Amino acid sequence: MSKKLGIFFVIIIIGVAIAAIFPYVTLNPADSRVKLNTAFSLHYTVLVLHIGFAFVALVSGLFQFHNRFRTNYPAWHRALGRVYVISVMLGGLLGLVMTLYIESFTKAMAFFALSLLWLFTTWKGFRYAVKRQFDEHRVWMIRSYAVTLVATSARLIVPICILLYIAKMGFHLPAGGREQMVADILEINIWIGLLINLIVVEWFLLKPRKGK
Numbered sequence: 001m002s003k004k005l006g007i008f009f010v011i012i013i014i015g016v017a018i019a020a021i022f023p024y025v026t027l028n029p030a031d032s033r034v035k036l037n038t039a040f041s042l043h044y045t046v047l048v049l050h051i052g053f054a055f056v057a058l059v060s061g062l063f064q065f066h067n068r069f070r071t072n073y074p075a076w077h078r079a080l081g082r083v084y085v086i087s088v089m090l091g092g093l094l095g096l097v098m099t100l101y102i103e104s105f106t107k108a109m110a111f112f113a114l115s116l117l118w119l120f121t122t123w124k125g126f127r128y129a130v131k132r133q134f135d136e137h138r139v140w141m142i143r144s145y146a147v148t149l150v151a152t153s154a155r156l157i158v159p160i161c162i163l164l165y166i167a168k169m170g171f172h173l174p175a176g177g178r179e180q181m182v183a184d185i186l187e188i189n190i191w192i193g194l195l196i197n198l199i200v201v202e203w204f205l206l207k208p209r210k211g212k
Contacts, residue, residue: 010062016152017058024048037101046094053091054151060084061145081141085126088144092119110190117194118147139205146201147194154193161185161192 023031029044036043060083063069063076070077095115102108125140165181166173174180 012156013058013062013149013152016155017055020151020155021051021055024051035103037103040101043098043101046097050091050094050098053087053094054148057084057087057091057148058151060087061148064141065145081129085122088118088122088148092116092122104187106187107190110188110194114147114150114190114194118144121147142201142205143198146197150190150193150197152193153197154189157192157196158185158189161189 023033024047027048029036032044032047034047036047040046060080063080064084092115095111095118099108099112099115102111121140121144125137125144128134128137128140162181162185165185174184176183
């Protein structure tokens, strides 16, 4: 990947992440974009912590795949790696808690699968690092970060999903109007984002390299 393309992707990732967390900076539940379950008094607190840890994982993970950074600053690489792993573990566990209070079964299962994959891939990557099996460590951490990036890809594909939705409906809105259309799309955008990320990352990992 060229330097310019890499910078472009970093800007997109950070920009989408900031837009996602912005409503929660005020710590006002009224600003939440996620419907809160009144039966769980700590729902908003768990949500904000989950988003915060996910943002830390997203930012700290950006530095981990730069060859020059890993070579020239190994201590920083290890330190940020620990920050990434801790953030994912805490964020993933909080994500599992949230699945218990999401009213939509489809969306709850998406968060459940996403949280489990996040925890599993990160744990595998961490264990290989501990064993100093760094080739395997790199592969699993790439998979882990692909799951982390679902927070970005799931939002980026929403406009595409809107176009496909409208086309499928014969360019007419459903009976519930625009609100129903958005609700339907938010039921499946996580699944689509996760699928796209995993396909791309597995293609990258399995793609034959010159000289290998």
